[in-house]
Amino acid sequence: MSKVIILLMVMGITGCSKAVQTTSIVTVPKTEVIAPVQVEVPQIVTTEHVVSAADQKDAAAAVINNVKKEGLRVALTFDDGPDEKYTPRILDILKKEQVKATFFVVGEHAKQHPQMMKKIVDEGHAIGNHSWDHLNLAQAATDKIQSEISSTDDVIKQITGVAPKLFRAPYGAVSPQVVKESQGSGHQIIGWSVDTLDWDGKSVAQILANVRKEVSPGAIILQHFAGGKHGDLNNTVQALPQIIAYLKQKGYTLVTVPELISAK
Numbered sequence: 001m002s003k004v005i006i007l008l009m010v011m012g013i014t015g016c017s018k019a020v021q022t023t024s025i026v027t028v029p030k031t032e033v034i035a036p037v038q039v040e041v042p043q044i045v046t047t048e049h050v051v052s053a054a055d056q057k058d059a060a061a062a063v064i065n066n067v068k069k070e071g072l073r074v075a076l077t078f079d080d081g082p083d084e085k086y087t088p089r090i091l092d093i094l095k096k097e098q099v100k101a102t103f104f105v106v107g108e109h110a111k112q113h114p115q116m117m118k119k120i121v122d123e124g125h126a127i128g129n130h131s132w133d134h135l136n137l138a139q140a141a142t143d144k145i146q147s148e149i150s151s152t153d154d155v156i157k158q159i160t161g162v163a164p165k166l167f168r169a170p171y172g173a174v175s176p177q178v179v180k181e182s183q184g185s186g187h188q189i190i191g192w193s194v195d196t197l198d199w200d201g202k203s204v205a206q207i208l209a210n211v212r213k214e215v216s217p218g219a220i221i222l223q224h225f226a227g228g229k230h231g232d233l234n235n236t237v238q239a240l241p242q243i244i245a246y247l248k249q250k251g252y253t254l255v256t257v258p259e260l261i262s263a264k
Protein backbone atom coordinates (compact mmCIF):
# COMPACT_ATOMS: atom_id res chain seq x y z
CA MET A 1 0.00 0.00 0.00
CA SER A 2 1.33 3.44 -0.86
CA LYS A 3 2.00 5.63 2.05
CA VAL A 4 1.77 9.31 2.63
CA ILE A 5 3.01 11.50 5.36
CA ILE A 6 0.09 13.03 7.10
CA LEU A 7 0.49 15.65 9.71
CA LEU A 8 -1.53 14.56 12.66
CA MET A 9 -2.63 17.31 14.90
CA VAL A 10 -3.65 16.35 18.35
CA MET A 11 -6.50 18.65 19.02
CA GLY A 12 -7.31 18.36 22.67
CA ILE A 13 -8.17 22.02 22.97
CA THR A 14 -9.97 23.09 19.88
CA GLY A 15 -12.50 25.43 21.27
CA CYS A 16 -15.26 22.93 21.68
CA SER A 17 -16.43 20.39 24.14
CA LYS A 18 -15.38 17.28 22.29
CA ALA A 19 -11.76 16.56 21.49
CA VAL A 20 -11.09 15.01 18.10
CA GLN A 21 -8.04 13.61 16.43
CA THR A 22 -7.79 14.53 12.83
CA THR A 23 -5.57 14.65 9.78
CA SER A 24 -3.81 17.35 7.81
CA ILE A 25 -7.04 18.70 6.40
CA VAL A 26 -7.87 20.34 9.67
CA THR A 27 -6.75 23.77 10.64
CA VAL A 28 -7.00 25.58 13.90
CA PRO A 29 -5.49 28.82 15.10
CA LYS A 30 -1.87 28.30 16.13
CA THR A 31 -2.61 28.61 19.77
CA GLU A 32 -4.98 25.62 19.66
CA VAL A 33 -2.35 23.10 18.66
CA ILE A 34 -0.56 21.43 21.52
CA ALA A 35 2.18 19.67 19.62
CA PRO A 36 2.01 18.78 15.96
CA VAL A 37 3.74 15.46 15.34
CA GLN A 38 4.64 13.92 12.04
CA VAL A 39 3.57 10.33 11.76
CA GLU A 40 3.78 7.98 8.83
CA VAL A 41 0.44 6.33 8.32
CA PRO A 42 -1.09 4.21 5.59
CA GLN A 43 -3.22 6.11 3.09
CA ILE A 44 -6.54 5.04 4.47
CA VAL A 45 -8.41 8.28 4.04
CA THR A 46 -10.67 8.65 1.05
CA THR A 47 -9.52 10.64 -1.96
CA GLU A 48 -11.93 13.35 -0.93
CA HIS A 49 -9.91 13.91 2.21
CA VAL A 50 -6.45 14.06 0.71
CA VAL A 51 -5.71 17.74 0.43
CA SER A 52 -2.51 19.42 -0.67
CA ALA A 53 -0.77 21.71 1.78
CA ALA A 54 -1.37 24.66 -0.58
CA ASP A 55 -5.12 23.99 -0.78
CA GLN A 56 -5.30 23.58 2.97
CA LYS A 57 -3.49 26.88 3.42
CA ASP A 58 -6.03 28.57 1.14
CA ALA A 59 -8.87 27.03 3.17
CA ALA A 60 -7.37 28.31 6.41
CA ALA A 61 -6.95 31.76 4.84
CA ALA A 62 -10.69 31.89 4.12
CA VAL A 63 -11.45 31.94 7.85
CA ILE A 64 -11.91 35.36 9.46
CA ASN A 65 -10.16 35.12 12.84
CA ASN A 66 -10.03 38.83 13.55
CA VAL A 67 -10.84 42.07 11.75
CA LYS A 68 -8.06 44.62 11.80
CA LYS A 69 -9.40 48.12 11.26
CA GLU A 70 -9.01 51.44 12.97
CA GLY A 71 -10.68 51.72 16.32
CA LEU A 72 -10.95 49.57 19.41
CA ARG A 73 -13.64 47.03 18.62
CA VAL A 74 -13.92 43.41 19.69
CA ALA A 75 -16.63 40.79 19.30
CA LEU A 76 -17.81 38.35 21.96
CA THR A 77 -18.94 35.07 20.46
CA PHE A 78 -20.62 32.03 22.02
CA ASP A 79 -20.83 28.52 20.55
CA ASP A 80 -22.75 25.25 20.77
CA GLY A 81 -26.10 26.33 22.21
CA PRO A 82 -28.75 27.20 22.82
CA ASP A 83 -29.78 25.45 26.02
CA GLU A 84 -32.11 26.32 28.89
CA LYS A 85 -29.42 26.38 31.57
CA TYR A 86 -26.64 28.77 30.55
CA THR A 87 -28.12 30.63 27.58
CA PRO A 88 -30.61 32.66 29.68
CA ARG A 89 -27.94 33.59 32.20
CA ILE A 90 -25.56 34.76 29.49
CA LEU A 91 -28.33 36.72 27.78
CA ASP A 92 -29.24 38.42 31.08
CA ILE A 93 -25.64 39.51 31.66
CA LEU A 94 -25.33 40.87 28.11
CA LYS A 95 -28.62 42.74 28.52
CA LYS A 96 -27.55 44.26 31.83
CA GLU A 97 -24.20 45.31 30.37
CA GLN A 98 -25.86 46.53 27.15
CA VAL A 99 -23.56 44.39 25.03
CA LYS A 100 -24.49 42.67 21.77
CA ALA A 101 -22.77 39.39 20.95
CA THR A 102 -22.77 36.70 18.28
CA PHE A 103 -24.15 33.20 18.89
CA PHE A 104 -23.04 30.25 16.76
CA VAL A 105 -25.92 27.86 16.96
CA VAL A 106 -25.99 24.07 16.66
CA GLY A 107 -29.06 23.23 14.55
CA GLU A 108 -30.42 20.40 16.69
CA HIS A 109 -30.15 22.58 19.80
CA ALA A 110 -31.98 25.39 18.04
CA LYS A 111 -34.77 22.96 17.22
CA GLN A 112 -34.96 21.83 20.87
CA HIS A 113 -34.98 25.37 22.28
CA PRO A 114 -36.86 27.66 19.89
CA GLN A 115 -37.80 30.14 22.63
CA MET A 116 -34.13 30.72 23.39
CA MET A 117 -33.46 31.31 19.70
CA LYS A 118 -36.20 33.93 19.60
CA LYS A 119 -34.87 35.56 22.75
CA ILE A 120 -31.34 35.82 21.29
CA VAL A 121 -32.62 37.53 18.15
CA ASP A 122 -35.19 39.69 19.99
CA GLU A 123 -32.44 41.03 22.24
CA GLY A 124 -30.42 42.21 19.26
CA HIS A 125 -27.68 39.60 19.01
CA ALA A 126 -26.28 38.13 15.81
CA ILE A 127 -26.68 34.48 14.87
CA GLY A 128 -24.33 32.16 13.02
CA ASN A 129 -24.51 28.58 11.80
CA HIS A 130 -22.39 26.04 13.71
CA SER A 131 -23.56 22.85 11.91
CA TRP A 132 -26.49 20.59 12.74
CA ASP A 133 -24.89 18.29 15.32
CA HIS A 134 -21.33 19.54 15.74
CA LEU A 135 -19.84 17.04 13.33
CA ASN A 136 -16.23 17.53 12.24
CA LEU A 137 -17.16 18.66 8.72
CA ALA A 138 -13.55 18.58 7.54
CA GLN A 139 -13.86 14.80 7.64
CA ALA A 140 -17.35 14.60 6.17
CA ALA A 141 -18.48 13.85 2.63
CA THR A 142 -19.64 16.76 0.50
CA ASP A 143 -23.35 15.95 0.67
CA LYS A 144 -23.10 15.67 4.45
CA ILE A 145 -21.38 19.07 4.67
CA GLN A 146 -24.18 20.54 2.57
CA SER A 147 -26.97 19.03 4.66
CA GLU A 148 -25.36 20.01 7.98
CA ILE A 149 -25.18 23.63 6.84
CA SER A 150 -28.52 23.86 5.06
CA SER A 151 -30.59 22.11 7.73
CA THR A 152 -29.16 24.47 10.36
CA ASP A 153 -29.85 27.52 8.20
CA ASP A 154 -33.40 26.24 7.68
CA VAL A 155 -34.22 25.69 11.35
CA ILE A 156 -32.76 29.07 12.35
CA LYS A 157 -34.75 30.81 9.64
CA GLN A 158 -37.91 28.92 10.53
CA ILE A 159 -37.72 29.91 14.19
CA THR A 160 -36.33 33.43 13.99
CA GLY A 161 -36.92 34.60 10.44
CA VAL A 162 -33.20 35.33 10.19
CA ALA A 163 -31.07 33.69 7.50
CA PRO A 164 -27.58 33.22 8.97
CA LYS A 165 -24.78 34.79 6.96
CA LEU A 166 -22.05 33.54 9.26
CA PHE A 167 -20.69 30.04 9.65
CA ARG A 168 -18.24 28.69 12.21
CA ALA A 169 -16.90 25.19 11.66
CA PRO A 170 -17.13 22.78 14.61
CA TYR A 171 -13.67 22.52 16.20
CA GLY A 172 -12.58 25.29 13.84
CA ALA A 173 -11.88 22.46 11.40
CA VAL A 174 -12.05 23.62 7.79
CA SER A 175 -11.14 21.83 4.58
CA PRO A 176 -11.33 23.26 1.05
CA GLN A 177 -14.71 21.54 0.71
CA VAL A 178 -16.03 23.06 3.92
CA VAL A 179 -14.95 26.48 2.65
CA LYS A 180 -16.55 25.90 -0.75
CA GLU A 181 -19.86 24.68 0.66
CA SER A 182 -20.20 27.27 3.41
CA GLN A 183 -19.19 30.21 1.25
CA GLY A 184 -21.19 28.85 -1.68
CA SER A 185 -24.31 28.90 0.47
CA GLY A 186 -23.77 32.56 1.34
CA HIS A 187 -21.78 32.46 4.59
CA GLN A 188 -18.66 34.16 5.79
CA ILE A 189 -16.50 31.72 7.75
CA ILE A 190 -15.71 32.97 11.22
CA GLY A 191 -12.95 31.69 13.49
CA TRP A 192 -11.54 33.37 16.57
CA SER A 193 -8.37 35.08 17.76
CA VAL A 194 -8.96 34.73 21.50
CA ASP A 195 -9.83 31.32 22.93
CA THR A 196 -10.99 31.68 26.52
CA LEU A 197 -10.82 27.86 26.85
CA ASP A 198 -13.97 28.19 28.93
CA TRP A 199 -15.31 24.88 27.60
CA ASP A 200 -12.33 23.08 29.16
CA GLY A 201 -13.31 23.80 32.74
CA LYS A 202 -10.83 26.63 33.19
CA SER A 203 -11.23 28.77 36.29
CA VAL A 204 -12.72 32.25 36.14
CA ALA A 205 -9.23 33.70 36.70
CA GLN A 206 -7.77 31.61 33.87
CA ILE A 207 -10.56 32.60 31.48
CA LEU A 208 -9.98 36.25 32.26
CA ALA A 209 -6.20 35.83 31.96
CA ASN A 210 -6.64 34.30 28.48
CA VAL A 211 -8.63 37.34 27.38
CA ARG A 212 -6.13 39.81 28.87
CA LYS A 213 -3.22 38.02 27.21
CA GLU A 214 -4.66 37.56 23.73
CA VAL A 215 -7.04 40.44 23.11
CA SER A 216 -6.18 43.07 20.52
CA PRO A 217 -8.21 45.49 18.37
CA GLY A 218 -10.51 43.54 16.03
CA ALA A 219 -10.37 40.38 18.14
CA ILE A 220 -13.03 37.70 17.98
CA ILE A 221 -13.38 36.11 21.42
CA LEU A 222 -14.54 32.50 21.72
CA GLN A 223 -16.77 31.38 24.58
CA HIS A 224 -19.62 28.87 24.86
CA PHE A 225 -23.31 29.12 25.73
CA ALA A 226 -24.03 25.41 26.13
CA GLY A 227 -21.99 22.28 26.73
CA GLY A 228 -18.62 22.64 28.46
CA LYS A 229 -16.62 20.10 30.39
CA HIS A 230 -19.08 17.79 32.18
CA GLY A 231 -21.83 20.13 30.99
CA ASP A 232 -20.59 22.89 33.28
CA LEU A 233 -20.23 26.47 32.07
CA ASN A 234 -20.61 28.15 35.43
CA ASN A 235 -17.17 29.72 35.08
CA THR A 236 -18.13 31.14 31.69
CA VAL A 237 -21.11 32.82 33.28
CA GLN A 238 -19.08 34.10 36.22
CA ALA A 239 -16.22 35.35 34.06
CA LEU A 240 -18.43 37.18 31.57
CA PRO A 241 -19.14 40.36 33.58
CA GLN A 242 -15.43 40.58 34.41
CA ILE A 243 -14.44 40.13 30.77
CA ILE A 244 -16.86 42.87 29.74
CA ALA A 245 -15.64 45.20 32.50
CA TYR A 246 -12.01 44.60 31.53
CA LEU A 247 -12.63 45.24 27.83
CA LYS A 248 -14.64 48.39 28.51
CA GLN A 249 -11.96 49.65 30.87
CA LYS A 250 -9.39 49.15 28.09
CA GLY A 251 -11.53 51.31 25.82
CA TYR A 252 -12.98 48.58 23.65
CA THR A 253 -16.43 48.78 22.11
CA LEU A 254 -18.11 45.37 22.08
CA VAL A 255 -19.86 44.68 18.81
CA THR A 256 -21.34 41.76 16.91
CA VAL A 257 -19.27 39.96 14.29
CA PRO A 258 -21.25 41.52 11.40
CA GLU A 259 -20.62 44.95 12.95
CA LEU A 260 -16.94 44.16 13.36
CA ILE A 261 -16.66 43.13 9.71
CA SER A 262 -18.65 46.05 8.31
CA ALA A 263 -17.00 48.75 10.45
CA LYS A 264 -15.27 51.43 8.44
Ligand SMILES: [Zn+2]
Pocket residue numbers: 015016017079080130134170171
Ligand atom coordinates in the same frame (compact mmCIF):
# COMPACT_ATOMS: atom_id res chain seq x y z
ZN1 LIG B 1 -18.47 24.21 18.83
